[in-house]
Amino acid sequence: MALVVQKFGGSSVADPAKLKNAAQRAVDEFKAGNNVVVVVSAMGDKTDEFIDLASQLHADPAPREMDMLMAVGEQMSIALMAIAIHSLGYDAISLTGAQAGVYTDNVSSKAKIKQIDTQRLHKELEKGQIVIVAGFQGVDAEDNITTLGRGGSDTTAIALSAALNADRCDIFTDVDGIYTTDPRLVANAQRIEKIDYDEMLELASLGARVMQSRSVEIAKRFSVPFRVRPSGNNSEGTLVTNTEELEQVDVRGVALEENEAKITIRDVPDTPGAAAKIFNAIAKAHVNVDVIVQNVSAEGITDLSFTVLQNDLSAAQKALNPVIENLGCGKLDIDENVAKISIVGVGMKNHTGVAEAMFRALADNKVNIGMISTSEIRISIVIEAEQGKTALQAVHEAFGLHNAR
């Protein structure tokens, strides 16, 4: 008898009709002869309702009490999901995070799961129950309710899958799966059938916000394969798993990030600590820096370029002005409108020529390369924003992703 874990996000349980739809999916798995554990998030807008209520009482409510309040959202969902499954004529029991044995550290509102005591879960599964577990929540060693932070219900589902040694874990979402690139920008973007954990992490960091990185990292650490699939239709979605399970390709997906700006500081003295001072000032202004490039220095000075989000540009400039004066740098060159195109694939580790193929595709389309940054499984190139879409389509085609499966 296989064990299947299903996770339904807030939009998949937002109202009674959607709850019934999710309940039917759980029952279908059960009828197919599987043990079924269902993890649910809070219904659609509940979270906002709670935050609004708390904010009317306190500008900065205590995290422990916010956890107590927020945990209510999932508790509602599990009870209603159990009732919905009962209405289909099947047995189901709801369990809070604490009842399901999800033990966390005591860091309110961003707790980490330390351990899962599966005793109760096994007991209920053995009774033939479909077991509904509240996502996003757990309990610390002193019996306080904790929550896991953003994407917490995914984390619960993955962690339960690991603890129960589940045969399958389905993360139901409102998207069809992971795509080779954004289908709104490239019409022939393809749904990816299987993707490696690391590729998923890189694409997530590039804006494919289907899941928080943390859940994927846990899945990778415990080798839990999981499927990102739509709750609204029967698509198989995308399986996220180990490299060994995958067909090797050089490039799995391409991502475009627009709304970036490029800052170049001219004539930075090439002395130890100069870069540290610059980026320390920017960090203090809470500005995230993305791609950083420093050329080889000539005659004791160098040019330093990096990108930030357009929204952060003025904050970054303000933070930089005193530092560059203090260091005796040259002027700031600002390009307010750049984009970043990235290719991701574990296959590129072992293949030469991937970067060249990307450069050639860009050159053939007259796209000028502004900056280059690489990791082991990613190559990112900063280009002019207005060429973003052209570049994305060219690169997507160059690596044959319109034929990808």
Add this chain to the structure above:
Amino acid sequence: MALVVQKFGGSSVADPAKLKNAAQRAVDEFKAGNNVVVVVSAMGDKTDEFIDLASQLHADPAPREMDMLMAVGEQMSIALMAIAIHSLGYDAISLTGAQAGVYTDNVSSKAKIKQIDTQRLHKELEKGQIVIVAGFQGVDAEDNITTLGRGGSDTTAIALSAALNADRCDIFTDVDGIYTTDPRLVANAQRIEKIDYDEMLELASLGARVMQSRSVEIAKRFSVPFRVRPSGNNSEGTLVTNTEELEQVDVRGVALEENEAKITIRDVPDTPGAAAKIFNAIAKAHVNVDVIVQNVSAEGITDLSFTVLQNDLSAAQKALNPVIENLGCGKLDIDENVAKISIVGVGMKNHTGVAEAMFRALADNKVNIGMISTSEIRISIVIEAEQGKTALQAVHEAFGLHNAR
């Protein structure tokens, strides 16, 4: 250092403004040097919202899952109450029923408290926390969330007061306290300063629905004095306590119940089992019978009279017809419009003449007595409905209740 338990009902925490008001009351007790435990109900209309959601999924949702769902209401309130107290600059921590150690039996939706483990409560009080406990809920021996049924938050407050040996228990409501009679019917009705548990129980059963009987019974069993007081002003309300603490009076309060109907069955054969058959038929129709009077029988037959709620009259008649035919009784006399006036007071146990004083007051006002029924601390008289208000005022005055304190 004294320990004070405060309980706030749903209307006292219905919105952020009311929550703040309740929080201020808790802080005031704390500032006065007391340990404070606050028990709260679900916010105003939350309960209805949950029932509505569940009913969209199932005509008869499972009690265990309804408990899981309903417990959410109080969990919201405790978190928000803690946050409201923080905003006043004081320490507070919220605890669910389970965290507060409220152990119940496993009868979902009307669980009974078996035991309270006060360890966590004492620990938090010792830290100087105002401790907020979710009313209405507990946990059974197998870690399932249970709820205590109607009036459950009062029960939690009384039971916690007993377990913690509290010095005081204040039940905050939207009424000013217990009155000698309904102030809407008798303008000079007086707030009762102190009342005996049994008097409170009798008045509650007569329609003074400030509290459910069960909470009062628990308070009596464990000798927990408690105060019913308004959350909206500083009235001391009414202290409910042991007889020994009270000034002895013959009559503590008078109650009028309207909307009753009287049924008389003529010529009932005076044989064993006749009454049982009659009232069995009525019980099967889910009709509650109130006052029952049977006269001494003459020549093997008797007349049997009793009252029911007007709403139940036709159901009662339908249930009776086959039985009276079967028993060979005479016809049914129906009086569709009667009222019941009752006087309540533990003092009447030891005093003669209380009944006579009541009869005289009614006779002086030309009120005809239809039926009489007595308990040790109560005398109830059924009269014509149209004379109800006159009778109530006369009896209230006759026992000097307009001067009561």
